[in-house]
Amino acid sequence: MDFTKITVSEIMSRGVITVGMEASFEEILRQLTENKVHAVVVTAPGGEFMGVISHSDIIEALAKKGAEIFNLVAEDLMCPKPYTIEGTATLKEAAAKMVNYGVHRLLVLSSHGGKLVPVGVLSAIDLVRAESQ
Template sequence: MVGLTVADVMTRDVVTVTPTMPFKQVAQVLAQHGISAVPVVEPGGRPMGVISEADLLMKVRAQTDRREPGTFALARTRRRFRKQEATTAADVMTPEVVTVGPEVSLPHASKRLLTGKLRRLFVVDDDGALVGVLARRDVMRVFTRSDDDLAAAVRHDVLRYSLWAAPEDATVTVSGGEVTLEGELDRRSEVEWAGRLAALVPGVVTVHNHLTCRYDDIAAARL
């Protein structure tokens, strides 16, 4: 299969807090570990909420704005007041947790981060238990892959595994993350797929496809 999955790049050693942890200890956990958010995990290992720095800042705001919401106040106003009065992790957490499975492809997970304007996705197994976290910085690490690693991935995942090309049919060189494909494949459709699939390999910056073909099956199909 071409490309990496969430499991390949996620952070497995996740810092967590319990729902009964006191507010001050939650703040200390964020500060000590240099993180901007922490999941709240129930005894069975399932994430039940997340606490961000923004959630904790509601307590600071409460020092100047401590008005209890009225009977007809909006739900978000009531949630904000609850956070202001929080004494435990369960009180201050945001209950919506965006999760992803470890087998999900990295491009798909990256799209979710971007379209949802999220900083992180929490990774859960089939039972819903927390097994990791995928942050934006984890995704960006793919661009630190060495040129040799990228070349090996293109040769194996694209040319050998996906297109069944013989080793002597095509050569792959990579410089600065830019992939150059040279050689001759059987069909024009294979040439086009080689370029497309190589571009999907995580860490590839661009693809220069100089492959040629022995038979133009695309043109023949139009006749």
């Protein structure tokens, strides 16, 4: 398989679980648990990408804030600059980003009406599956 010719959008997992900027800590936990995901994407009204909240972000906030975490909302907990990629990038570019950043997952964004919106997730497992096909 030629990773220089296949795009991220061809193999990414489509769709993401989102919460609004004002989502409560309880709502965030509910979305993570019910959807069996490791992260939720935070969006502004209209769907524009604002950040991501992962299990790691929650653990870090709990260590820093203690019980105060129960009063926080998504905007307080999110990582505003997670590692992202556009769906038009090649798998080679995606693999290089993952290696350079030391991550195994990239959020896939697409431009719609001048706004960046989340459209999927590309994981290292997706790359392995693509290579084995």
